[in-house]
Amino acid sequence: MRLLVLIINRLLWFFPTILGLMVITFTISHVIPADPVAFVAGDNATNEQIEALRAQLGLDRPMHVQLFHYILNLARGDFGVSLYTLRPISEDLASRLPATMELTIVSVLVSTLIGVPLGVISAIRRNSFLDHVVRVFTVSGLAIASFWFAILLQLFFAMELDWTPLQGRTSGWGPEHVTGFFLVDSLLSWDLSELRAAALHLILPVTTLAFPAMATIVRFTRAGVLNAMNSNYVLYEEAMGFPKRVIIWKYILRNALIGTVTQIGLIFGILIAGAVVVEAVFDWPGLGYYAVQSIIQSDYNAIMGFTFVTGVLFIIVNLLVDIAQIFIDPREA
Amino acid sequence: MTTDLLNVSDLRVSFATDTGVARVLDKVNFSIRRGEIVGLVGESGCGKTTLARAILGVLPVNSARIDGGRIQFQSENLLEMPSERLSKEVRGRTITFIPQDPFSSFNPVFTIGSQITDLMRWKSPLRNTQGLTRGSPWWSLRRYEKQRFKADRARVLELLRAVQLPDPEAILRKYPHEISGGQRQRLMIAQALLPEPQLIIADEPTTALDVTIQAQILKLLRQLAHDRDIAVLFTTHDLGTTYEICDRITVMYAGQEMESATASDFFNRPSHPYTQKLLESLPRDKERIQGIPGDIPTLISPPTGCRFHPRCDRADKTCADTRPAAKSIWTNHTVRCYHPNTDPEVHRELINQPYPDP
Known part of the structure; x- marks a missing residue:
């Protein structure tokens, strides 16, 4: 019941949220002093030719009219075309989305699978040597700039040790396209050399993305576990002689995860933002790299398309997190 | 006195606080005989709860320290018992616990049934603890034979009826926040009785409850404990309730x-x-x-x-x-x-x- 209310509520909020996001992004991208039309028209174009092209692209109209038309087209599922390549934005997005999704999903999995146990152990051995190491580790995870960390990883693991590829998603053509997720596709076509290549190419970018995400997860899990350890129900479970590991890994952990799961939703957003930098460094053919290119070139439709897709993704992920919350914590239901 | 079930002698406990070391228990002597209900009375902060927690061995690890004394239970000094054995054979088996606050003492994210099932998995009197040693793998903890589960479940339902809970089957399916405080404390009493202990430590079991329910719960506890010849250590600051249910009263200051x-x-x-x-x-x-x-x-x-x-x-x-x-x-x-x-x-x-x- 509560689940249904939540979903309907989110759907109702979906449209105003996305609309607001589009209006803000549209305004910002259009007011920055850049003239992509002049650039597209080329160095030899005369002023008349530039203005003609501008009129042809509809960029000569007042901004609110342009915005209105953009939203109208978007509502019909039309993202427009790129100013430079004239390819439909929807095609660009569709081909790049899986690359970014694969990167972020693997990063979330890695950071959760390492971060949660680390947070628990750090909390139960509070103020031990291990706890201090973990805390230094998490603070650095939050403090280190990801582009710097990414380049450092490249220098060491790719250039110096030659353990991992320097950049890109795969060394060959990539596995046969089904889902666009190389790990999944190579498994589907049972191409183990492609699977290995895809996994190797993921290591450095995932490390870069997962490190700060893991730091957040460790901190929240640790705090949640410490909080639960001081609770009356843990005192009761100890006084009744429940086995220690069951108290920690069943009774405490589930309570601690309530806070952690909320964080995972927010982390997902941070990861997409982080992907912009990481994809640029690792030459990863995903949305982030695409967004950087579009912003540099003021490719309006591409910027808007990227914003729309990440906005929708963020809303969906947070809805999923809230649903997970209902299953973890019955008081929510 | 060899007839004592529990004999605390010269127990000293101190707590590290921000302003210095607080000597919370100063050579306390205290005893309970088999099947006896003893009230431990005193004002807030007199050390009742500390004594109760010291007997159970669940003083806060970071701040509390036992400076001396003995806690003799049956024929053994609990303070010298290895913590592994204490947790497996004493806590929740021969000594059980009824907490002060039934609202926060249930784990909020598991159903009552699953919490009682876990209690019975490890603490049921039908459980054979032989063969389970320190090195046993993690899955041995979860082992719960079907036969024993059935027998345990029947006992649980019987006891839930004994503590006068209506519709026990339905209550087992509920989450703690879905039932009332009185019901929760009845459940706590049932859980304390399930392992068939020698001693129940009830730390102010009715302070958090409505006055009208307090008397009912106390009479129930007294009757159930007496029927089964279980000793109860009952701490309270309310003299009236000790008069209601206790055989003997010890006052602390x-x-x-x-x-x-x-x-x-x-x-x-x-x-x-x-x-x-x-x-x-x-x-x-x-x-x-x-x-x-x-x-x-x-x-x-x-x-x-x-x-x-x-x-x-x-x-x-x-x-x-x-x-x-x-x-x-x-x-x-x-x-x-x-x-x-x-x-x-x-x-x-x-x-x-x-x-x-x-």
Whole structure:
């Protein structure tokens, strides 16, 4: 019941949220002093030719009219075309989305699978040597700039040790396209050399993305576990002689995860933002790299398309997190 | 005294606090016989809960320290028992616990049924603990034979009916927040009885409940414990409730036990000056409540000797020097005081004043 209310509520909020996001992004991208039309028209174009092209692209109209038309087209599922390549934005997005999704999903999995146990152990051995190491580790995870960390990883693991590829998603053509997720596709076509290549190419970018995400997860899990350890129900479970590991890994952990799961939703957003930098460094053919290119070139439709897709993704992920919350914590239901 | 089920002797516990070391228990002596219900009475902060938690071995690890003494249970000193054995064979098996606050003592994210199932998985009297040793793999913890589960479940349902919970099957499917406080405390009583323990430690089990429900719960606890010959250590700051359910009462003040007597003796022949003051301070009809002059001492630098001496009108120099030893003044009535009041006249006067209904 509560689940249904939540979903309907989110759907109702979906449209105003996305609309607001589009209006803000549209305004910002259009007011920055850049003239992509002049650039597209080329160095030899005369002023008349530039203005003609501008009129042809509809960029000569007042901004609110342009915005209105953009939203109208978007509502019909039309993202427009790129100013430079004239390819439909929807095609660009569709081909790049899986690359970014694969990167972020693997990063979330890695950071959760390492971060949660680390947070628990750090909390139960509070103020031990291990706890201090973990805390230094998490603070650095939050403090280190990801582009710097990414380049450092490249220098060491790719250039110096030659353990991992320097950049890109795969060394060959990539596995046969089904889902666009190389790990999944190579498994589907049972191409183990492609699977290995895809996994190797993921290591450095995932490390870069997962490190700060893991730091957040460790901190929240640790705090949640410490909080639960001081609770009356843990005192009761100890006084009744429940086995220690069951108290920690069943009774405490589930309570601690309530806070952690909320964080995972927010982390997902941070990861997409982080992907912009990481994809640029690792030459990863995903949305982030695409967004950087579009912003540099003021490719309006591409910027808007990227914003729309990440906005929708963020809303969906947070809805999923809230649903997970209902299953973890019955008081929510 | 070999008949004691539990015998605490000279127990000293201190807590590290921000302002210094608080000596919360100062050579406390205390005992419970088999099947006896003993009330441990005292003001807030007198060390009742600390004593209860020390017996269970669940004092806060970071701040509390046991400085000395013995906790003899059956024939063993619990303070010397390896923690592994203590947790497996004593806690939740021979000694069980009823917590102060039934609202926060259930794990909020698991159903009642799953919490009771876990309790029975490890603490059911039908469980054979032989063969389960320290090195046993993690899955052996989860092993729960079908036969035993069925038998345990039948016992659970029977006990839930015994604590007068309506529709036990439905309650097992619920989450803790879906049932009332009274129901939760009935469940706690059922859970404390399930492992068929020798001793139940009930730490202020009714403080968090409605006054109307308190009496019901206490009578239920008394009856169920007596029927099964289980001893109960019952801590409270409410003298009325001890009168209701206890066989014997021990009174504590500032980390020292002062007097111990059978329930009727305690109310009819209180002989420690503190006990008398305590009984005089009970609210009576048409009279202003009388307090005890002075303040509760700080436990960081407590008074020397008998800790009550600064507030006691019978105190002299010896009281401030050394703490009096336990003195048996009547059968089953001991007092730690150099100047106990044994004058029958004083007692008559006390008794003649009408007590409030407990």
